[in-house]
Amino acid sequence: MVSLEITTKRFIGLQHPVFIIAEIGQNHQGSVDEAKKLIDAARLAGVDCVKLQKSSLEDKFTKHALERPYSSKHSWGETYGQHKQYLEFSDDEFKELKSYAERQNLLFTASAKDCKSLKFLQELDVPFIKIGSGDADDHFLLLEAARCGKPLIISTGMQDIDNVRRVYNKVKKHHNNFALLHCVSSYPTDYEDVNLRVIQTYRNEFPDIPIGYSGHELGIAVPVAAVALGATIIEKHITLDKSQKGNDHQCSLTPEEFRTMICNIRATEQAIGDGVKKFTSSEMHCYNKLGKSVVAAKDLVRGISIEESDLKIKVSHPSGIPAKEFEYLIGAKLRRDINYDEPLMPEDVDFLDR
Numbered sequence: 001m002v003s004l005e006i007t008t009k010r011f012i013g014l015q016h017p018v019f020i021i022a023e024i025g026q027n028h029q030g031s032v033d034e035a036k037k038l039i040d041a042a043r044l045a046g047v048d049c050v051k052l053q054k055s056s057l058e059d060k061f062t063k064h065a066l067e068r069p070y071s072s073k074h075s076w077g078e079t080y081g082q083h084k085q086y087l088e089f090s091d092d093e094f095k096e097l098k099s100y101a102e103r104q105n106l107l108f109t110a111s112a113k114d115c116k117s118l119k120f121l122q123e124l125d126v127p128f129i130k131i132g133s134g135d136a137d138d139h140f141l142l143l144e145a146a147r148c149g150k151p152l153i154i155s156t157g158m159q160d161i162d163n164v165r166r167v168y169n170k171v172k173k174h175h176n177n178f179a180l181l182h183c184v185s186s187y188p189t190d191y192e193d194v195n196l197r198v199i200q201t202y203r204n205e206f207p208d209i210p211i212g213y214s215g216h217e218l219g220i221a222v223p224v225a226a227v228a229l230g231a232t233i234i235e236k237h238i239t240l241d242k243s244q245k246g247n248d249h250q251c252s253l254t255p256e257e258f259r260t261m262i263c264n265i266r267a268t269e270q271a272i273g274d275g276v277k278k279f280t281s282s283e284m285h286c287y288n289k290l291g292k293s294v295v296a297a298k299d300l301v302r303g304i305s306i307e308e309s310d311l312k313i314k315v316s317h318p319s320g321i322p323a324k325e326f327e328y329l330i331g332a333k334l335r336r337d338i339n340y341d342e343p344l345m346p347e348d349v350d351f352l353d354r
Ligand SMILES: CC(=O)N[C@H](C=O)[C@@H](O)[C@H](O)[C@H](O)COP(=O)(O)O
Pocket: 025, 026, 053, 074, 132, 133, 134, 185, 187, 246, 247, 248
């Protein structure tokens, strides 16, 4: 069975509980205290892992990209660079938050947005490296990430299938300890753009790695459905207040929603089962009460060769020959008289061929 080893105690794959990542991302508003509150909330909600984003701005962006004006209502500065700088935690702040999360028994990691950040996260010894959608086509970053020896979880928003294959092949040359997440990078994502069946496409195309889902749509229904389709990792943004400033708050989940989503995911993973259709022992109670039997449609005389018109199928008491045996009774010899509405018992009939 395919599985991704995140730590010696935690594996990801269909035979393991779905791995839940609370993406704090930029929802901390640039405040370590707020980030700690989000970690607390994520722990109470029952997540496996909390995640931030780590950029070295001059490594991820060109000078001109940083100098672009950013006049959005979600902006924390006049230029995009100032905005991003405001939201970026220092290396020491990352260390503090990692210790804080680990003291609460939570895994802590971040997406590496450039090679310098990747190196920092490696040194910080995060359990796995996340590569976000915007960085999944960065050849240099992918290569270094694949070589760094850490497990990788790679999101695939803003990519077509050819590029996703390219990502897969690049990492696979180095190792198999990675997973791909289906993702659509619009905030919030319209339901008709979510295309959850991509999860099945990925499972068919990349059968030797776990597949997950990183969602930016509203609500909790879609990640739960993703699990039903075989997603073994779910990532969603977490917020303390959806009305806060920031591009991601609206499509994030509150701690309460997160908790409900996780309950629903846990129920769904139990309910998926093995796909083998069987009569389950737990159905016996209902069957004993409402299961149908073969009964006489009229008074029947011993010795007749039974015809279809001699029989009806009803819920009888006591129950008799089960309804599913009906076909085997046609042409069979009756061993005793049976009254109208009486169930036929196995010992009442000489079956021809069962
Ligand atoms: C693709 C990607 O990185 N997406 C991230 C993860 O979902 C987001 O958190 C962005 O960082 C965020 O939406 C950007 O918002 P702004 O541009 O206001 O900083």
